[in-house]
Amino acid sequence: MPPGFVIIGASLAGGVAAATLRQDGFDGDVVLIGAEAQPPYERPPLSKQYLRGEAPFEKALVRPAGFYEQNRIETRFNTRATRVDPIRRTVALDTGSPVHYDKLLIASGVRNRRPPIPGLDLPGVFDLRSVSDADALRSRIVSGRKAAVVGMGFIGCEVAASLRQKGVEVVSVDPSPTPLFRVLGADVGRVMAAVHQDHGVQAVFGDVVTRFEGGAGVERVITRSGRRFDCDFAVVGVGVEPVIDFVAGSGIDTAHGVPVDEYCRTAFEDVYAAGDVANHYHPIFRKRMRVEHWQNAMQQGAAAARSMLGKRQPYDAIHWFWSDQYDVNLQYAGFHHEWDQMVVRGRLDDRRFLAFYLNQGRVDAVVGLNRGKDIRRAMALIKSRDVVDPRQLADEDIDLRSLAQTQITGDQK
Amino acid sequence: MMTTRSVTVARTADIKAGELAAFEVEGVRIAVANANGRFFAIDDTCTHEQCSLTEEGTLDGTVVTCGCHGAQFDVTTGQVLAPPAFEPVKAYPLRVEQGAVVIEI
Numbered sequence: 268m269p270p271g272f273v274i275i276g277a278s279l280a281g282g283v284a285a286a287t288l289r290q291d292g293f294d295g296d297v298v299l300i301g302a303e304a305q306p307p308y309e310r311p312p313l314s315k316q317y318l319r320g321e322a323p324f325e326k327a328l329v330r331p332a333g334f335y336e337q338n339r340i341e342t343r344f345n346t347r348a349t350r351v352d353p354i355r356r357t358v359a360l361d362t363g364s365p366v367h368y369d370k371l372l373i374a375s376g377v378r379n380r381r382p383p384i385p386g387l388d389l390p391g392v393f394d395l396r397s398v399s400d401a402d403a404l405r406s407r408i409v410s411g412r413k414a415a416v417v418g419m420g421f422i423g424c425e426v427a428a429s430l431r432q433k434g435v436e437v438v439s440v441d442p443s444p445t446p447l448f449r450v451l452g453a454d455v456g457r458v459m460a461a462v463h464q465d466h467g468v469q470a471v472f473g474d475v476v477t478r479f480e481g482g483a484g485v486e487r488v489i490t491r492s493g494r495r496f497d498c499d500f501a502v503v504g505v506g507v508e509p510v511i512d513f514v515a516g517s518g519i520d521t522a523h524g525v526p527v528d529e530y531c532r533t534a535f536e537d538v539y540a541a542g543d544v545a546n547h548y549h550p551i552f553r554k555r556m557r558v559e560h561w562q563n564a565m566q567q568g569a570a571a572a573r574s575m576l577g578k579r580q581p582y583d584a585i586h587w588f589w590s591d592q593y594d595v596n597l598q599y600a601g602f603h604h605e606w607d608q609m610v611v612r613g614r615l616d617d618r619r620f621l622a623f624y625l626n627q628g629r630v631d632a633v634v635g636l637n638r639g640k641d642i643r644r645a646m647a648l649i650k651s652r653d654v655v656d657p658r659q660l661a662d663e664d665i666d667l668r669s670l671a672q673t674q675i676t677g678d679q680k
Numbered sequence: 681m682m683t684t685r686s687v688t689v690a691r692t693a694d695i696k697a698g699e700l701a702a703f704e705v706e707g708v709r710i711a712v713a714n715a716n717g718r719f720f721a722i723d724d725t726c727t728h729e730q731c732s733l734t735e736e737g738t739l740d741g742t743v744v745t746c747g748c749h750g751a752q753f754d755v756t757t758g759q760v761l762a763p764p765a766f767e768p769v770k771a772y773p774l775r776v777e778q779g780a781v782v783i784e785i
Contacts, residue, residue, distance in 0.1 A: 309764070561764075562750065565763070587750065589748070589749050589750070591729075639731075639736050639746075639747030639748050639749075640736055640737065640738055640747040642747070643738050643745060643747060644738070
């Protein structure tokens with residue numbers, strides 16, 4: 268009997284993994300289990316084009332609807348994994364009998380944090396992760412209405428921008444000094460604050476929403492410092508947490524997601540993880556990281572599938588993402604949490620610059636506004652791990668590609 | 681029946697190796713790629729979010745990567761090599777005649 272592979276998470280990572288298994292010639296059974304009703308889809312449009320009504324849902328599908336059946340991929344949508352037994356190699360489900368696996372991929376993603384704020388359950392208080400969340404929010408978008416955006420991370424920023432673009436009045440509240448503060452820091456954050464203010468967002472920082480008030484639905488938000496903002500609806504984007512409840516107690520490690528090596532393997536040889544949930548070892552940065560972005564979900568889903576098929580190719584992509592807000596195309600490449608030096612190429616106030624995050628002279632990451640071409644050029648430098656001269660990094664006349672001395676190709680370890 | 685006509689858009693010397701240049705031909709923005717001495721013509725507009733491949737993109741061999749969101753196209757055929765784009769860009773027949781880049785549109 269051919270082996271059977273099970274994928275938990277009909278997500279971007281899970282869908283790409285299933286497709287990659289078939290594309291690379293796997294002939295056994297593939298079962299794709301997803302909590303949502305839809306086949307795997309991409310989430311970036313949910314806060315942007317789809318939310319604004321500019322693109323149909325079908326455009327977000329990872330593969331066309333008929334793909335899974337045509338490729339003998341058994342799909343179990345509207346189904347949750349409730350427990351994994353890595354000894355018996357079974358996955359228990361909330362509907363139907365357990366499924367057996369020979370190899371398992373955990374691609375269960377993340378869920379939105381639900382902070383204990385009174386009134387969070389009032390009608391009209393939304394968060395955004397799934398297409399049904401986007402549909403619910405979209406139905407409330409009417410020009411002239413007032414919205415409160417709680418949290419100015421990437422989701423909050425993109426939703427605030429889309430709402431403004433649709434004529435909704437927006438007040439935003441975030442405890443940090445700027446938007447995107449935790450990831451990008453104060454200097455870039457201040458630029459993004461100005462971008463939102465220029466587009467009419469009433470952006471409040473250093474304050475926290477402590478209560479949603481209303482009768483039949485939310486009518487206002489109240490902050491710690493006593494501010495009160497009337498709103499017709501509210502959107503909460505205050506971070507995410509990995510979906511690992513079904514793994515807890517199984518013996519599979521669940522430290523900050525599901526820890527895996529550079530081959531997407533857990534400590535159990537038949538259990539793999541990919542996408543937002545995977546706390547993966549990165550052979551170039553030589554540490555573990557969990558990355559909640561589109562490119563990682565797609566590429567790591569494919570990498571995990573190939574590992575499951577016995578191909579020994581380490582997953583060492585330089586992480587990259589974009590965030591479109593109004594006319595600003597923000598892109599980021601690399602990985603950093605903190606930095607001992609930031610070098611700027613261009614001028615922050617021009618909203619067309621690169622900001623490099625360095626540690627001990629090496630570029631760990633770069634963020635750029637409206638400089639996508641240069642973000643690509645900086646990737647080789649990040650990958651090289653070479654020490655750079657900050658003056659050259661800041662010098663617009665020096666091609667970033669010339670700063671990487673060590674050429675590392677994707678095939679090398 | 682569709683008829684095509686030949687349009688001279690540039691001198692080969694005007695487009696450096698490894699670079700793209702855009703030309704407006706009959707209302708269409710066309711990108712001409714110099715892939716290490718071989719020339720190819722495709723639509724300049726990325727099918728994902730309508731960015732200009734010439735202005736935003738980078739050419740690596742015969743692969744152009746859109747700088748806005750990372751979609752990749754094969755400049756020899758216009759085919760998508762990497763998402764988020766999923767529709768190809770149109771490729772145009774091109775020939776080099778005595779140092780001139782001639783596109784059929």
